[in-house]
Amino acid sequence: MNIYQPQxxxxxxxxxxxxxxxxxxxxxxxxxxxxxxxFHAGQFGEYSVFGAGESTFCIxxxxxxxxxxxxxxxxxxxxxxxxxxxxxxxxxxxxGPYGNWFPVDDWKGKDVVxxxxxxxxxxVRCVIWNVLDRRDEFGDVTIVYGARSxxxxxxxxxxxxxxxxxxxxxxxxxxxxxxxxxxxxxxxYVTPVVEATAPKxxxxxAVLCGPPIVxxxxxxxxxxxxxxxxxxxxxxxxxxxxxxxxxxxxxxxKVYVCKDGPVFTAAQLKELPAEF
Amino acid sequence: xxxxxxxxxNDLRALxxxxxxxxxxxxxxxxxxACASPSAMASSACRMPGAAPVDIEYRPLADAAELDLExxxxxxxLKQYFLPEHEALCRWHQRGTTIQVEAVPTTFAxxxxxxxxxxxxxxxxxxDKVMNWDYEDELWNGRRAATTIINLACPVVDVSCFCTAVxxxxxxxKGADGLLMPVEGGYLFEAxxxxxxxxxxxxxxxxxxxxxxxxxxxxxxxxxxxxxxxAKAAGNLEIDAASVRDWIDAxxxxxxxxxxxxxxxxxxxCSSVCPTCHCFDIVDEEEGVGxxxxxxxxxxxxxxxxxxxxxxxxxxxxxxxxxxxRINHKFAIYPLKFGEVLCTGCxxxxxxxxxxxxxxxxxxxxxxxxxxxxxxxxxxxEPVTP
Numbered sequence: 001m002n003i004y005q006p007q008x009x010x011x012x013x014x015x016x017x018x019x020x021x022x023x024x025x026x027x028x029x030x031x032x033x034x035x036x037x038x039f040h041a042g043q044f045g046e047y048s049v050f051g052a053g054e055s056t057f058c059i060x061x062x063x064x065x066x067x068x069x070x071x072x073x074x075x076x077x078x079x080x081x082x083x084x085x086x087x088x089x090x091x092x093x094x095x096g097p098y099g100n101w102f103p104v105d106d107w108k109g110k111d112v113v114x115x116x117x118x119x120x121x122x123x124v125r126c127v128i129w130n131v132l133d134r135r136d137e138f139g140d141v142t143i144v145y146g147a148r149s150x151x152x153x154x155x156x157x158x159x160x161x162x163x164x165x166x167x168x169x170x171x172x173x174x175x176x177x178x179x180x181x182x183x184x185x186x187x188x189y190v191t192p193v194v195e196a197t198a199p200k201x202x203x204x205x206a207v208l209c210g211p212p213i214v215x216x217x218x219x220x221x222x223x224x225x226x227x228x229x230x231x232x233x234x235x236x237x238x239x240x241x242x243x244x245x246x247x248x249x250x251x252x253x254k255v256y257v258c259k260d261g262p263v264f265t266a267a268q269l270k271e272l273p274a275e276f
Numbered sequence: 277x278x279x280x281x282x283x284x285x286n287d288l289r290a291l292x293x294x295x296x297x298x299x300x301x302x303x304x305x306x307x308x309x310a311c312a313s314p315s316a317m318a319s320s321a322c323r324m325p326g327a328a329p330v331d332i333e334y335r336p337l338a339d340a341a342e343l344d345l346e347x348x349x350x351x352x353x354l355k356q357y358f359l360p361e362h363e364a365l366c367r368w369h370q371r372g373t374t375i376q377v378e379a380v381p382t383t384f385a386x387x388x389x390x391x392x393x394x395x396x397x398x399x400x401x402x403x404d405k406v407m408n409w410d411y412e413d414e415l416w417n418g419r420r421a422a423t424t425i426i427n428l429a430c431p432v433v434d435v436s437c438f439c440t441a442v443x444x445x446x447x448x449x450k451g452a453d454g455l456l457m458p459v460e461g462g463y464l465f466e467a468x469x470x471x472x473x474x475x476x477x478x479x480x481x482x483x484x485x486x487x488x489x490x491x492x493x494x495x496x497x498x499x500x501x502x503x504x505x506x507a508k509a510a511g512n513l514e515i516d517a518a519s520v521r522d523w524i525d526a527x528x529x530x531x532x533x534x535x536x537x538x539x540x541x542x543x544x545x546c547s548s549v550c551p552t553c554h555c556f557d558i559v560d561e562e563e564g565v566g567x568x569x570x571x572x573x574x575x576x577x578x579x580x581x582x583x584x585x586x587x588x589x590x591x592x593x594x595x596x597x598x599x600x601x602r603i604n605h606k607f608a609i610y611p612l613k614f615g616e617v618l619c620t621g622c623x624x625x626x627x628x629x630x631x632x633x634x635x636x637x638x639x640x641x642x643x644x645x646x647x648x649x650x651x652x653x654x655x656x657x658e659p660v661t662p
Binding site for chain 2: 001002003004005006008048050051052053054055076077089090091095151211213238239241242244245246247248249251252254255259273275276
């Protein structure tokens with residue numbers, strides 16, 4: 001079996017997150033692999049529908065939950081459109097886990113601030129559950145999550161679950177005009193909401209993921225709040241094919257996002273040419 | 277390096293014949309009719325009375341007589357025999373919701389490449405690095421392991437050749453198992469790897485050990501030709517590859533790098549003919565109802581869709597950015613990551629470009645920029661000769 005051959009996995013659960021975004025739970029068909037499969041928060045995989053091809057997403061479930069993996073995706077391309085058609089019981093392909101990860105173990109004793117925009121919550125959700133499943137190892141947990149509209153918020157049940165916990169501070173927001181009647185969260189873009197929430201930067205790390213514009217605008221705000229570039233982590237998305245450092249597609253300057261990333265600190269981002 | 281052996285042209289052809297008779301695939305330069313395709317037939321070169329233009333291509337020999345030893349540069353490099361234009365990575369069969377995945381073989385029958393170009397074998401050794409830097413590409417490695425490559429020293433084809441500027445040479449045996457040097461009456465052969473030694477041993481009867489006055493004469497001939505070819509290649513382009521690398525790395529936004537793609541129209545021919553361009557796409561192809569293959573196909577960073585995200589965002593959204601990537605990857609990114617320039621100076625990209633992009637010219641311009649005294653990375657100034 002060569003490195004490009006996928007493992008087979010069965011779809012055991014699916015959740016329609018929004019009109020165009022869904023979450024799949026996958027269980028490996030190979031029993032030994034199902035038992036032994038391990039990964040770190042932030043790693044990604046190549047998911048495939050046979051006949052449509054492969055697509056790259058992070059693993060959206062936490063490494064603390066074993067026996068399955070989950071992915072969340074928006075149906076925008078050929079493969080994601082096909083993944084949107086699969087049903088419980090169907091077989092899909094998976095290669096991974098690939099890439100580096102969030103150094104969660106280094107954050108013990110620190111406050112963790114999560115900031116996500118839109119579908120950018122998927123990779124962050126993996127880290128959130130990883131931290132919450134080991135809750136007493138960390139300090140305060142703050143989540144700031146925004147989407148274009150109430151309908152575009154993903155993981156709605158989990159947002160409620162996190163909001164109900166006393167050991168998590170969560171702020172949800174929707175872009176102006178995206179609110180509905182009865183919306184009790186914030187109205188405004190993610191960046192000013194982060195600024196208003198003002199999580200303390202001392203002994204804290206921030207995890208940031210979202211559309212390029214959200215990342216670009218939020219980085220300076222975090223700097224203003226006192227977060228050092230080394231304490232801000234993000235995960236980059238670039239088009240990939242192999243995920244193995246061969247196909248030459250995901251380079252940003254001399255960095256192979258699939259091998260040197262996808263997780264980078266803001267300090268590392270500043271070293272890269274502005275081509276992402 | 278082993279002692280030189282001599283082989284006559286007749287013996288070399290006979291050796292190819294022996295391999296073929298034993299069922300071994302022999303890949304070698306072959307002269308083919310350049311007017312065979314309908315589009316070529318219509319071209320003026322093919323319509324001239326009595327015209328019979330030929331292309332040189334690496335082909336599996338059907339007969340030893342086809343072996344072309346005239347030393348022209350094949351249209352495509354040897355890359356196609358190690359990273360095929362497209363190949364199956366696995367196959368699937370679907371019945372209902374049950375899918376079975378079938379592996380493709382990663383071991384290959386032994387084969388021999390005769391009269392390979394030194395720039396083409398060197399390219400394989402360069403690409404070996406990316407194919408093995410962490411995950412090992414078994415398909416590439418399987419074909420590499422199964423192949424014995426015997427180079428034929430190159431006379432340097434034309435002004436687009438610049439192998440000596442990027443660390444290779446017309447008589448290089450990098451990536452190969454042996455080297456044939458043309459001399460009076462035949463070739464001197466040097467085995468440059470264990471595989472090359474085994475090749476010579478298996479065909480010992482075809483080789484003559486070199487001794488006495490004849491050997492001295494042929495040795496001198498070979499040395500003279502080697503020196504002349506190296507000088508000819510060096511005359512086309514001389515650069516300091518290390519300062520070119522460092523300058524590109526430090527000058528991503530420099531106007532020189534930011535305007536390179538102005539003539540390029542993204543056809544990607546340069547990547548197809550390049551012996552070191554290895555970027556690929558992976559796509560699924562149906563082969564019938566409920567079955568198909570996942571295939572990898574050559575791709576090119578010059579295509580606008582290469583980095584296009586499904587969201588519509590494109591990190592390299594203009595041709596200048598894409599051409600800069602080509603230069604950056606070959607002369608800075610790869611050397612910094614793997615210690616090798618991702619180019620062996622074959623010059624095919626320049627010859628094939630219908631827009632007139634000339635890599636010799638581009639490298640010269642970058643080299644000049646890197647030598648400028650105000651260049652931020654001019655770590656070692658030009659030595660001043662009194």
